[in-house]
Amino acid sequence: MRKRAAAPLEAGEDRQFVTAIARGFEILHAFEAEDPILGNQELAERTGLPRATVSRLTYTLTRLGYLTYLPRFGKYQLGLGVVPLGQLALANMGIRRLAAPLMRHLAGETNASVSLGRRDGLSMLYVEHVSPRTAVAVQLEIGSRVPIGLTAMGRAYYAASPEAERRSLDDALAARYPQDWPRIQQSLAEGCAMRAAHGFTLSAGDWTPTVHAAGAAVTLPGGEVFALNCGAPAFMLEHERLVAEVGPRLAAVARRIESLASGPGRATNGRMES
Missing domain, CATH: 1.10.10.10 (Winged helix-like DNA-binding domain superfamily/Winged helix DNA-binding domain)
Structure with missing residues (x-):
């Protein structure tokens, strides 16, 4: 358990x-x-x-x-x-409407699953998800949760968060997972360095050994941070491809969503404003 x-x-x-x-x-x-x-x-x-x-x-x-x-x-x-509570919350997230077409295009290009998530406690909660047209895909969906500390999506969120929130997360993660905290802390530090250098993060089997993924943060005009990931079974998404192809494409999608959210009918704190 x-x-x-x-x-x-x-x-x-x-x-x-x-x-x-x-x-x-x-x-x-x-x-x-x-x-x-x-x-x-x-x-x-x-x-x-x-x-x-x-x-x-x-x-x-x-x-x-x-x-x-x-x-x-x-x-x-x-x-x-x-059910009605979840449906209403998702319906009010304008960022999903901005992100979904770009996510579908990226999933088709990379033959990998693409998800959008936001922080929920010490996890990232999927609020949008697109699977590729293949029988072999990461078996997660809207409503799934993944840990912040060891996933590409979580690392991307952490790296883009304000310093005060990162300190708060450090304290909470250290208290919750005392034995695993050194590993989680190193993972988050590597994610911050990766995002600073390349604009995206990686998780090559760190959470689930059979899954590789890239992550990129999306910061809305109101300051709220979401994160994207693009992942697939490790044999389909080798480390070299993550770094050279998937990570840069995912980062470009994140910047495009931010650009769309800043324009007319922009998404502020996940909602659409006119």
């Missing part, structure tokens, strides 16, 4: 922070495409919350329609109540 999805959130000194709501969202965030069905014990392990607390939260979320209970397994899956 993978590591828990998130450390328990507490109000601390923030009197406006509602811990119960935050814990409910922790439960929802624990579900992933790779693990769509989870029981209370698994949710407790992933969130770090007490089993009794998890039981009350899953009961409440089920009553509200955000979880569905599966009696056959004695476990839960995300309910239809989350």
